Amino acid sequence: MSKEYExxxxxxxxxxxxxxxxxxxxxxxAFGGAINAHxxxxxxxxxxxxxxxxxxxxxYAMAVGLATNCEITRYCKFDRKNYxxxxxxxxxxxxxxxxxxxxxxxxxxxxxKGGKKTVGIHEIHMEEDxxxxxxDEDGDVSVVDFNRSGVPLIEIVSEPDMRxxxxxxxxxxxxxxxxxxxxxSDCKLQEGxxxxxxxxxxxxxGAKEFGTRTEMKNLNSFRAIARAIENETNRQIDLIESGExxxxxxxxxxxSKAYSYAMRSKxxxxxxxxxxxxxxxxxxxxxxxxxSVRAKxxxxxxxxLARYQSEYxxxxxxxxxxxxxxxxxxxxxxxxxxxxxPKKVSNWLMVETIRLLKENAMDAEDIRFSPGNLAKLIxxxxxxxxxxxxxxxxxxxVFKEDIDPEKYVEEKGLKTVHxxxxxxxxxxxxxxNNPKSVEDYKNGKEKAIGFLVGQTMKAMKGKAxxxxxxxxxxxxxxx
Amino acid sequence: MANRISDDTIEYVGILxxxxxxxxxxxxxxxDMGEMLDYxxxxxxxxxxxxxxxxxxxxxxxxxxxxxxxxNDGSKDALFNAPSVKNGGFEVPKTIx
Ligand SMILES: [Zn+2]
Numbered sequence: 001m002s003k004e005y006e007x008x009x010x011x012x013x014x015x016x017x018x019x020x021x022x023x024x025x026x027x028x029x030a031f032g033g034a035i036n037a038h039x040x041x042x043x044x045x046x047x048x049x050x051x052x053x054x055x056x057x058x059x060y061a062m063a064v065g066l067a068t069n070c071e072i073t074r075y076c077k078f079d080r081k082n083y084x085x086x087x088x089x090x091x092x093x094x095x096x097x098x099x100x101x102x103x104x105x106x107x108x109x110x111x112x113k114g115g116k117k118t119v120g121i122h123e124i125h126m127e128e129d130x131x132x133x134x135x136d137e138d139g140d141v142s143v144v145d146f147n148r149s150g151v152p153l154i155e156i157v158s159e160p161d162m163r164x165x166x167x168x169x170x171x172x173x174x175x176x177x178x179x180x181x182x183x184x185s186d187c188k189l190q191e192g193x194x195x196x197x198x199x200x201x202x203x204x205x206g207a208k209e210f211g212t213r214t215e216m217k218n219l220n221s222f223r224a225i226a227r228a229i230e231n232e233t234n235r236q237i238d239l240i241e242s243g244e245x246x247x248x249x250x251x252x253x254x255x256s257k258a259y260s261y262a263m264r265s266k267x268x269x270x271x272x273x274x275x276x277x278x279x280x281x282x283x284x285x286x287x288x289x290x291x292s293v294r295a296k297x298x299x300x301x302x303x304x305l306a307r308y309q310s311e312y313x314x315x316x317x318x319x320x321x322x323x324x325x326x327x328x329x330x331x332x333x334x335x336x337x338x339x340x341x342p343k344k345v346s347n348w349l350m351v352e353t354i355r356l357l358k359e360n361a362m363d364a365e366d367i368r369f370s371p372g373n374l375a376k377l378i379x380x381x382x383x384x385x386x387x388x389x390x391x392x393x394x395x396x397x398v399f400k401e402d403i404d405p406e407k408y409v410e411e412k413g414l415k416t417v418h419x420x421x422x423x424x425x426x427x428x429x430x431x432x433n434n435p436k437s438v439e440d441y442k443n444g445k446e447k448a449i450g451f452l453v454g455q456t457m458k459a460m461k462g463k464a465x466x467x468x469x470x471x472x473x474x475x476x477x478x479x
Numbered sequence: 480m481a482n483r484i485s486d487d488t489i490e491y492v493g494i495l496x497x498x499x500x501x502x503x504x505x506x507x508x509x510x511d512m513g514e515m516l517d518y519x520x521x522x523x524x525x526x527x528x529x530x531x532x533x534x535x536x537x538x539x540x541x542x543x544x545x546x547x548x549x550x551n552d553g554s555k556d557a558l559f560n561a562p563s564v565k566n567g568g569f570e571v572p573k574t575i576x
Contacts, residue, residue, distance in 0.1 A: 019546050020546050020547065020548050021544075021546050021547065021548045026544065026547065026548055026549040027548070027549075027553065028548040028550050029548075030548075034552070034554065034567065035554065035566065035567035035568050036553065036554035036557050036558060036567060036568060036569075037552045037553065037554050038550075038553065039553040039554065039556075039557040040553050040556075040557075041556075044553075044557045052542060052543070052544045053542065053543055053544065054543070054544050054545075054546050055543035055544065055545060055546065056545075056546035058543070075534075077534050077535070082495075084497055085574070086569070086571040086574050099534075133571075133574055133575075134566070134568060135573065135575065136565065136566075136573075139565075140572075140573050141565060141570050141571065141572060141573055142570075142571050142572070142573050142574045142575075143565050143566050143567075143568035143569065143570055143571070144568050144569040144570075144571055145567075145568050146557065146569075271495055273495070276534055276535070278535070278536070280542075281535055281537060281539045281540055281541070281542050282534050282535055282540050283540065283541060284540040284541055
């Protein structure tokens, strides 16, 4: 490659909102229903049915708009996007083209060089999801399930402000976390409740004009997004270098083959002939309504990060990990509320929890234990009921089955032995059985005491108070 | 008729509408569409400067539903008139997006 190129990336992010019902009808949005169970004449596009807007959809869209510093459009409305596809029963999708609910926002991200930059948000609009096509294995047919038809989405359209896969991931991560904190969506890429389409073009470094862009779809993980961006950047540079033109088109990414292909043929001209939906009346948003949504906004990740450091005295790194997933932040705050020991709660999350998550290939969102049981375990450790080794064992049980640590310790007989007489007896036996170590210690090999402590702990099945064991040993050895 | 619809336009509109027209039908559609556009052109005779674009015919805003599910199983009604049903869903020709 002789010339320097710059990659220009914008994202269209679809987020499935966490409402109980669909956007224009009262059908449930719950997962796992029988095929076509969550349907009615509205979401199956029956003639004569009338859509009525779900107020919660507007509020979630506003909440995301406010969190991303957007202007809220005071007078917005819905338009029909016309196209034929079997998962689209009306032959149009109800969306917003002319007056989207949020415009001109932006969020700040950290760049890979340690700097900060703002990624602009062009607009956020509300729309409905399509049904699902199930491809029949044996036959030459597809089967349509309309349970997802009419599930509310917001589409967040960024400005073409990103320049690398790292910036794209940083933007998506920030956006996802923010929306999860708002409770507007669970934003799971693998399950499709968050979907990102990547608009990408390349240009010679320093050029003013943008190159021709392509749109990449079917990106189901951060890893797939990063790989697709690299692949598409190289594909476009190769085309330009060999004197060919980049064609504006939609491409589908196949992550297993690390390859993308053009999706639409000429027969499927992309001409959506948008027009205002006459079935839906406009939405007029007052200052009072905006303020009431703003007042309900929870504390967002950036604010939490600052507070964890100032209020609890946590290091920045720890605060970042704890606020990095909503689940961690929720458990941290709830457990701290109960036991009032923020540093210890943080420590259990940062070390043992993360270790167990890794071991079990789980995400923080999969955590099932209750903050109350973690707080209880911290108290049991603090008041000396169990020592730190036993506490780790108890925590594994808390992590796996959310057991009550107090009962567990009682039932399994895991309480630390503080009885000096019993400890002394064990220490004496251990010394008798390990005369060589005793000898070594007396000859100045101080490390030998560690072995003897270990042997004593083992003999006590880990339940001894290690400080007491140490003390008794020293006393007996110096005799 | 002031507006003339070209062969290319009628071909393109046919593709968008998923319609296959015979040559006679195409000629008729060209004439109809031309007349419709002529009719719309009449609006251009009006001076609408200073008039707010209308977004809806009714002077009504903010018709909402509360987010409360009515959980009946709609599958039977949904499929009642389906031309072809398979595994509880609408059967369509194999379609891969
Ligand atoms: Zn419905």
